Amino acid sequence: MTTHEIRYRIDGMDCGACAAKIETAVRRLADVAEADVNFASETLTVRHRGSADLPKAIEKIIRGLGFTIESKPPSKSLSLEIPAAPDSCCEGKLAQEENGHEHALRGAVDHSHGHDERPKQRAWWTSDKGRLTIAYGLALSMAWAAGQLLPQLEAWFFSAAMLIGLVPIARRAVMAARTGTPFSIEMLMSVAAVGAVIIGASEEAAAVVFLFLIGELLEGVAAGKARASIQSLTELVPKTALLEENGQTREVQAESLIVGSTILVRPGDRIPADGIVLSGESAIDEAPVTGESTPVRKGAGTAVFAGTINGEAVLRIRVTAAAEDNTIARVVKLVEQAQEAKAPTERFINRFASYYTPGVVVVAALVALVPPLFFDGSLSGWTYKGLAILLIGCPCALVISTPAAIAAALSSGARRGLLIKGGAVLERLRDVTAVALDKTGTLTAGKPRVTDVIAFGRSEAEVLRLAAALEMGSSHPLAKAILDRVADHEMEVPPVSNAKAIGGKGVSGLVEGVDTFFGSPQAAAAMVALSLDQSAKVTVLNEEGKTVSILVANGCIAGMLAMRDEPRADALSGLRALTASGIKTVMLTGDNRRAAEAIGRQLGIEVYAELLPEDKQRIVGELREKGFVVAKIGDGINDAPALAAADVGIAMGGGTDVALETADAAILHGRVGDIKQMIALSKKTMANIHQNVAIALGLKAIFLVTTIIGVTGLWPAILADTGATVLVTGNAMRLLRTKPDSKV
Incomplete structure (x- = not known):
């Protein structure tokens, strides 16, 4: 059966529990095949079987739960294309590749917004929750003042004031219960407040409702700041x-x-x-x-x-x-999509929370009933404690502990050029113990550079000028390397006449009256015999993985130029940082063994050369069989199978479309050191999640014990939920300020 898709923007979600309530409610509607809420981007995506009345039903339920909703325009399928750095090349194709500049970052994403689609975050006092909190605060103040004038009616004044805040909460609680979430925080709050009034604690019940509203307001402000962190990128344009x-x-x-x-x-x-x-x-x-x-x-x-x-x-x-x-809009969309992919830890906590809240409700009932029924305890006293425990039962802080940290980490990474496709990938990066890297375009810059200029009877500058004159206008990568070297030294290139290319050998022409040839050692040797010293220099340079071209001027060997695709500026320090962390590094390349081993010696990395795509995939599999958790880094088409076979595939910023679609993550500006930064971000995120879980459960455990022994009551108990949620969200936001490791 054909399914259709509707997308909505939901405003008013403060934590993951809000998103769960919406998902549960919408999934219960007839004709709904699937409903997904992205808390971070405030979107609801509904796939359905084509019911004409469904949109109205969805909007009614969402508004009944206390959220605002608006439909989004139909989405279109786009791909994420980040223009590559001009030094990108495909693996093993250095001399032949002339379009390396066109590599792009592309991933199938669903995109439907421009820069201005998301409304700016409103000031808290202009929001519905802000206005309700202010109104309730004024009502509570009036109730207190009236109680001072008429003490005998104080309880009634506080009960009347409480209704201003409790009625909207209770309405949401009823709707949540009707749509599949009976143990919502609104329901627990309503039961606790009404129960407190019944046992004569109306003043405390009113205070608890006020604290709850303030807590919700703080949660909303914190969540809004978290969402704005990545969206602020759009303001750069x-x-x-x-x-x-x-x-x-x-x-x-x-x-x-x-x-x-x-x-x-x-x-x-x-x-x-x-x-x-x-x-x-x-x-x-x-x-x-x-x-x-x-x-x-x-x-x-x-x-x-x-x-x-x-x-x-x-x-x-x-x-x-x-x-x-544009780049920024697509990066924002990719991060929002990544936030939808739940990490294993997040899925576990969500399952745990579904049992935790009913369990606490049972404990609250036992605390309220068992002592009075079987141990002659005070009914009102133990009921009060049971009501306080109810407030501890909401899992908001626990549920938000993981997605808040992951959303902040994904946003922080994106702002540093580290794109990670979801929480599961972010979590898996922490466990990486081996990194397999491609050579060309990954460990190296992806384009050749002139490494040696050797002159015979002329100056090095003159050798460069003559060679550049013959190569002027050529788009060959080796020609570009020579012209770049000349430009760096601000040399003037003389004109050439009678220039002609000699297929497979080189190029010749008349430069400043000098009959000149520039080409391969074999072609030059056919014109002029090389001395033993000159032949030895060519051999040494070749053994270093360099391509050698010889300049012949007026029938004499004038000089030679050696070129090689050199390592990236941070390749050595990046690899050392990985090794210092106990991570094994290997190079997997399709390039010839001589060139690969020369780079390998320079960088101190184990080398596997002359590999086909299936060979790279096989070696990654062998590393995994040995117990390593493998991250594969590459940018070429022949890296795609190995990227898919690895535990984590990471594409370099100048990579091909196929590599970047296959990869789990991408490093936009191609720094080798960013591999370590990405792993470090993963470790910091998981540590943050563990801290959040400890805060959420620790506060609840403390208040559970202190409530039972009579140290704390209703109003402190609400801090176990709203207070913990604010603390957890604030702790997660610290990841937004994560700085790159200066040691890498």
Whole structure:
């Protein structure tokens, strides 16, 4: 049977228990196949069998439970595409790959919001709960004042004031009970308050209701701040842009930009859209999006992100993504989706909570009835204690202990360029004991660099200039390496005439009157005999995994250039950080053994070379069979099978679409050190969850004991729920301030 989907935004959820109530209620409706509530993003997704009356029924139930609801526009299926760094290449294809710049981060996500879809968080005193709390506080103050004037009617005054706060609570309790949640905090609160009035504790009952309302209000404020943490990323994108049309520029709304538009970005301005630089060169501060600590120089042909800051020169940029599809909007959506994936710890706590609350209700009933019936205890005294225990029975703090920490950790990671696809992945990262890394584009930068310039009878600068003149205009990766080296040294490249490429050998031409050839050692040796010393240098450089090209000028060997895809700047420190943590590291690469082992020696990592995709998958399996919990890091198509086979697959930021769709997590800016940072974030999150559970259960245990022995009563008991929830949420929010480990 065909199913349909409706999406709603729910306002007013303070904790995971609220989300559970909504799910339970909606799932009981006829024709509903599935209902999922994402507490972090305040959304309800309902899959149903096409009933026309269902939307009205859903809205009625949600409002009856005390929440506000509004429908969302139909969602569309999009993919998350993060423009790759310009140094990306596929594994083992370095010399041939010329489109490595186009690698993207893509994951199947469901996206339906632009920057302005989510309303800004309102001030607490303007919310329904805020107004109710203020009104109830005033009523309680009036009841106290009236009680001072007419002491004999004090109990009635407090009972009347209590109704202002209790009636909305009781209404929600009844609706929750009718829709499958009889042991809600509202029901426990209502029973405790009414029972307290019956046994003559109306003043305390009124105070407890006030504390409950304040607690709910604080929970809402804390939850709102937690949700705003990742949504604040959308504020990085400017609202306006300078659009260039027909040689003129005008200011327009950034959300109106379409793919293909040309925009101007001035120095110091934030870039309003994802795009490709058409002209200009500037240092771009990408820290808000990728967490990259130092500005990245971008020029024509390079990709830029929305929300990053242009440093020093005017840039002309061609827009490659509309506002609702830009990098930041998609990162936000990916994190929200990840928050829906429950961790094993969260599922266990939810199951435990479903037994915990009824168990506490039974204990409360036994405390209230057994002593008076069998041990001549005071009925009112023990009933009072039983009512206090009821307030301890709500699992709100316990239920929110895990998702609050996970939501904060996912948000914190995303702001640092660490995307983790859900709580289950975040939890699994903590246990990683072995890391298998790809070479090209993962351990290395993904593009060759000139490592050695050796001159024979000429200066090194002249060798570089002559070679660059022949390679000018070529898009070959090795040619780009030479031209980059020349640009770094600000050398002037002379013109070339009669230039021609010699297939499989090199390129020749006339440079400043010098007949010049630049190509492979074999082709050069066919023209001019290499000396023993020159041949020995070529051999040594080849053994170091370097590609050697020789320059011949006027029939003589003028020099040679060696190039290699060098390790990333932080590769060595990143690997050392992993090793220092007791994590085994290995390199799995399809590259030739000589080049792989040269990089392996430089980085001090065990090497497996010349591997096919199935070989990488097999080695990951062998590591798991030996008892390792394996994380596989890669960026190429041939990494996808191994990424899927590993306990955790992590894609580097410049990775291919297939690798990033298969992976469980992604490192946006390709720092090897971020692998350790991701594992460290997982460990901090799990420690935070354990602290939260201890706070939630510890406070309840303390108040349970002190209530039974008569030390505490009704109003302190409410702190075991609302107080613990606020503490747990606040503790989880500490993860938002997690800083990168300076040792990595």
